[in-house]
Amino acid sequence: MTQTTTTHVNTAIIGAGFGGIGAAIRLKSANDDDFLVFERAPEVGGTWQANTYPGAQCDIPSVLYSFSFAPNPDWSRLYPLQQELKSYMQRCVSDNGIGRHLLLGHEVTGADWDDLAQVWRIQANRREFTSSVLILATGPFSEPSIPDVPGLDEFDGPVFHSAQWRHDVDLRGKAVGVIGTGASAVQFIPQIQPVASELTVFQRTPTWILPHPDRPIGPGLRRSFAAVPSLQRAARALVSLVQEAMVPGLVYWPKLLNPMAAVGRWHLKRQVHDRVLREKLTPTYAFGCKRPTFSNRYFPALTAPNTTVETAGIRRVTADGIETADGAHRRLDAIVFGTGFKLTQNEGFGRIRGRDGRSLADVWAGGEMSAHLGTVVPGFPNLFMILGPNSVVYTSQIVTIEAQLDFILDAIAQMRRRGIRSIEVTAEAMREFVRTVDHRLAGSVWNSGGCSSYYLSPSGRNFTFWPGFVFTFQRRMRHADLGEFEVRYAAAPPVSDGAELVMGR
Numbered sequence: 198m199t200q201t202t203t204t205h206v207n208t209a210i211i212g213a214g215f216g217g218i219g220a221a222i223r224l225k226s227a228n229d230d231d232f233l234v235f236e237r238a239p240e241v242g243g244t245w246q247a248n249t250y251p252g253a254q255c256d257i258p259s260v261l262y263s264f265s266f267a268p269n270p271d272w273s274r275l276y277p278l279q280q281e282l283k284s285y286m287q288r289c290v291s292d293n294g295i296g297r298h299l300l301l302g303h304e305v306t307g308a309d310w311d312d313l314a315q316v317w318r319i320q321a322n323r324r325e326f327t328s329s330v331l332i333l334a335t336g337p338f339s340e341p342s343i344p345d346v347p348g349l350d351e352f353d354g355p356v357f358h359s360a361q362w363r364h365d366v367d368l369r370g371k372a373v374g375v376i377g378t379g380a381s382a383v384q385f386i387p388q389i390q391p392v393a394s395e396l397t398v399f400q401r402t403p404t405w406i407l408p409h410p411d412r413p414i415g416p417g418l419r420r421s422f423a424a425v426p427s428l429q430r431a432a433r434a435l436v437s438l439v440q441e442a443m444v445p446g447l448v449y450w451p452k453l454l455n456p457m458a459a460v461g462r463w464h465l466k467r468q469v470h471d472r473v474l475r476e477k478l479t480p481t482y483a484f485g486c487k488r489p490t491f492s493n494r495y496f497p498a499l500t501a502p503n504t505t506v507e508t509a510g511i512r513r514v515t516a517d518g519i520e521t522a523d524g525a526h527r528r529l530d531a532i533v534f535g536t537g538f539k540l541t542q543n544e545g546f547g548r549i550r551g552r553d554g555r556s557l558a559d560v561w562a563g564g565e566m567s568a569h570l571g572t573v574v575p576g577f578p579n580l581f582m583i584l585g586p587n588s589v590v591y592t593s594q595i596v597t598i599e600a601q602l603d604f605i606l607d608a609i610a611q612m613r614r615r616g617i618r619s620i621e622v623t624a625e626a627m628r629e630f631v632r633t634v635d636h637r638l639a640g641s642v643w644n645s646g647g648c649s650s651y652y653l654s655p656s657g658r659n660f661t662f663w664p665g666f667v668f669t670f671q672r673r674m675r676h677a678d679l680g681e682f683e684v685r686y687a688a689a690p691p692v693s694d695g696a697e698l699v700m701g702r
Contacts, residue, residue, distance in 0.1 A: 208232040208609070209319055209328035211305050211545075214243015216334030216583035216598050218286055219264060221295045223602045226266070227610070233328075234295070235321050237304035241290055244338050245282040250362040250381060251388035253279035254411075256490055260433045261440070261593040264289065268429055270422030276411040276491075309550045310578055315618040315685065317579065329618075330609060333549065334583045340539040344376070348514040358534040359385055370394050371530040374519055376511070378404050380490045382535030387494035389533075396504045397527045399511055399519065402487070402648070403480045405461045409491035437667070440592035444666050447485050447591055451642040458484035468496035477506050486646025540566075540651050540661075551577040552621070566660045569627040569681070570674065572601050578619040578685075581605045586660040587634050590667040597663075600674040608677035619685045626681035637664035 208224060210217045213236035224232050240246050245253075255262050259272035262282070267289050273281060290296055300321065307320040308331060319326040341358040343349075349356065357363045359381040372395040375382055383404060390396050422429040446453030461484060469475040478499065480487075499506055509521035518528040542564065546557035553576060560576065561567075568574045571588025572581055582588075583601050590597050612620060638644055638659045643652045652661040663670045 203325045203327055205327045206231050206233050208330040210234045210332045210334055212334035213241040214336050218289055219598050219602055220332050222293045223606050225293055234299050235303045235305050236301050239302050242283040242286050243336055245279050248360050250359045250385045252384040257593045258436045261436045262595055271419050272414055274413055307548050310552050312552050330579045332581050335545050337540050337584055338538045340543045342537050342539045343534050346514050351516050352514050353516050354531045356532045368393055374529040374532045377535035379535055379537050383490050383492050383495045387498040390498040390501055397507055399507050403478045405480050405484050405489035407461055407491050408464050409493045443591055448641045451483055454484045469500055477508050482648035483642050483646030485642040486648035487650045564655045567631050569622045569630045573622040575622055575624040575627055578621040589661050590663050590670050592667050596667055600671045604674040604677050616687045617684055618687045620682040622682050634664050
């Protein structure tokens with residue numbers, strides 16, 4: 198007979214992107230070595246490990262799209278490319294001794310809260326683990342979304358999503374169809390247009406495009422950043438202020454964004470001279486309602502002689518192409534999806550089961566996602582999410598992650614200090630948070646800008662953004678208020694150190 202051995206750690210982290218690696222580094226810095234990081238991919242990097250499509254680049258400046266506690270003075274560009282971001286994360290792992298905590302190639306197939314034992318029971322690679330705390334760092338951009346297009350299985354050529362780029366497929370001399378015109382498509386379309394014999398872009402909704410300010414960072418400035426770290430910190434603070442300047446228009450007074458829309462229209466007019474095509478590419482919704490992006494090459498790629506922008510809806514896919522609603526047929530050799538990700542229907546949500554056996558997918562049925570402070574959910578003790586519902590600030594998501602890590606590390610420290618086995622946010626605390634968020638976002642450009650976006654749930658609720666400035670989020674997340682939680686102790690509760698604690702079941 199054989200006996201299965203269960204490995205126990207204090208903290209289990211699912212995902213080795215920025216959220217998971219950041220959590221690991223912060224635990225290390227708190228002298229906590231009792232954790233494991235589960236990652237289904239063979240390498241760390243999260244979004245920047247998976248998205249290897251041509252032209253993949255971050256749309257936030259590098260000095261801000263990196264950990265404040267792990268500055269990199271050697272960024273080569275103002276806006277970092279995919280490979281450089283992946284390399285940065287690998288260095289963070291190496292420099293902080295995270296490697297021995299990583300379980301690469303370990304996909305978590307289930308994580309269930311055992312209320313009797315007060316632990317999470319985790320299954321990965323036919324092994325069982327338990328942990329006192331579970332940090333869900335799978336990120337919102339981990340599951341590609343491919344629309345259910347009739348006839349897609351009948352297509353004879355290669356079909357793939359931008360997040361699962363087929364580098365073995367040579368698109369040179371091919372007739373290529375691109376479905377979707379979101380941020381990824383804006384980046385890869387200019388890369389494949391010059392090599393394709395024909396390129397057909399199937400556009401449902403045009404995107405606001407601004408001139409791209411990207412440029413190389415010279416060796417002199419890099420040496421200065423390395424020699425005087427405070428100089429790079431000042432640059433980070435300046436970029437953060439520039440990003441924050443968007444908040445009044447995005448959240449409170451959308452008309453303040455009109456100058457940005459004017460820049461977008463000017464950029465379109467100067468690069469697209471054909472009036473018919475320009476009309477197709479002109480958004481009819483408010484600037485900022487959908488995610489705007491930067492590019493100096495997207496519009497020129499769409500005006501190229503071998504490119505056609507198709508705005509008629511897709512009726513079906515055939516063996517050799519796509520038929521649109523107007524009856525036209527486009528012959529194609531390959532189809533590439535640039536259709537984003539499953540934010541509300543992530544398959545991983547069905548694998549996380551809380552106190553009553555219900556999964557996150559059950560709780561969020563129909564795409565109605567909510568979490569207190571974007572981090573904790575009633576019914577899921579000792580579970581912390583990174584980049585959960587209504588945690589996104591309109592700047593670098595690394596800033597969001599670091600604020601959430603402050604909250605998580607403070608909660609873990611309080612639990613350890615006070616002999617607490619589990620904490621579970623109350624439904625009342627979450628309801629009050631959701632009510633406040635909904636009220637403050639009601640007049641935001643995302644809610645009132647006249648578009649349908651992935652920021653909104655099927656019912657129209659904005660489940661994505663924090664309703665205000667980043668400093669208000671950071672301030673709120675510095676301390677975990679256990680008065681908002683039901684608390685279970687290991688034994689008799691210790692003498693109170695001033696906090697209001699709610700006794701649990």
